[in-house]
Amino acid sequence: KFVEEVLAGQPEPPFYFKMMKHLNKVGPDPRPAVDALPRSSSLAEFEAARERGAVVLDVRPSAMYLREHIRGSLHIPIYAMFAQYVGWLVDFQDEVILIASDEASAKQAATYMAYIGWDRATMWFGEDILRTYERAGHELVTTADLQACDVPKDAVWIDVRGRNERLGQNIPDAVGITLGEMVVRKDEIPQGKRLA
Numbered sequence: 001k002f003v004e005e006v007l008a009g010q011p012e013p014p015f016y017f018k019m020m021k022h023l024n025k026v027g028p029d030p031r032p033a034v035d036a037l038p039r040s041s042s043l044a045e046f047e048a049a050r051e052r053g054a055v056v057l058d059v060r061p062s063a064m065y066l067r068e069h070i071r072g073s074l075h076i077p078i079y080a081m082f083a084q085y086v087g088w089l090v091d092f093q094d095e096v097i098l099i100a101s102d103e104a105s106a107k108q109a110a111t112y113m114a115y116i117g118w119d120r121a122t123m124w125f126g127e128d129i130l131r132t133y134e135r136a137g138h139e140l141v142t143t144a145d146l147q148a149c150d151v152p153k154d155a156v157w158i159d160v161r162g163r164n165e166r167l168g169q170n171i172p173d174a175v176g177i178t179l180g181e182m183v184v185r186k187d188e189i190p191q192g193k194r195l196a
Contacts, residue, residue, distance in 0.1 A: 037110050039103065040123045043132045046097065049122070054095040057086070059109040060127070064101060068140040070133055078105060083112045088180035090118065098124040155194040 040046065050056065056073040058065050059082075065075045076085045090096060096113070098121055100106035106124035113121055134140055157174035159166060166176055177185045189195065 037098075037107060037121060038123045039106070040125055041128055041132065043129070043136055045123065046125060046129055046133070049095065049097045052095060054097050054122070055090050056099065057090065057096050057109070057121075058099040059105055060099060060101045064127075066143045068130060068142050070099070070130065071139070071141050073099065078109055078112070082109065083116045086113055086118060087116050089183055091183060092118065092120075094120060096121045099127070099129060100124050101127060152194050155196040156190050157196050158189060 050072075056070060058069055058073045058075045059078050060075075062075070062077050065077070069075065074089060076082055076089070096118070098106050098109055100109060103124075110121045110124075113119070130140060157171050159171050159174040159176045160179040160182065161176075162178050162180075163176075170176075175188065175190070177188060
């Protein structure tokens with residue numbers, strides 16, 4: 001009863017908490033050398049990493065990401081909750097390649113990830129990868145693209161708010177998947193439909 005009362009109203013714990021329990025028990029691997037995180041400007045390396053299934057994690061400030069970004073990239077800006085969101089949205093086994101505005105930001109992101117046991121950042125790219133990507137014939141996603149999206153009436157709504165945030169404020173017919181559970185519950189998201 002005491003535990004239930006203490007935990008009532010608490011947000012869902014990030015999935016990396018399970019890994020942290022393990023790391024606290026057995027100890028982490030030696031800390032990766034974030035100073036050795038290589039920078040790349042090679043489109044071939046970028047595309048090879050994506051083909052291997054690497055997560056493209058764009059850590060630039062939100063205004064820069066919204067202005068233009070690579071389709072399919074995950075945006076988590078570097079701020080107080082950075083590590084928590086990485087822990088929620090990136091699998092421990094996934095390779096991560098970073099897009100950062102500068103070297104200091106790339107190293108800071110890799111360091112914060114290492115603090116929670118994420119040591120699979122393999123390289124980082126500066127904003128020049130966006131131009132290279134575009135010159136190769138790929139389109140970037142822009143804020144204008146996002147604003148121009150009209151939500152079709154038959155779209156499936158995904159409610160990413162936490163369970164406590166949804167209490168008494170449900171969106172009719174929405175699929176409720178807390179943002180932090182998105183990765184492990186992705187199979188519950190209807191395929192082949194427009195999502196909002």
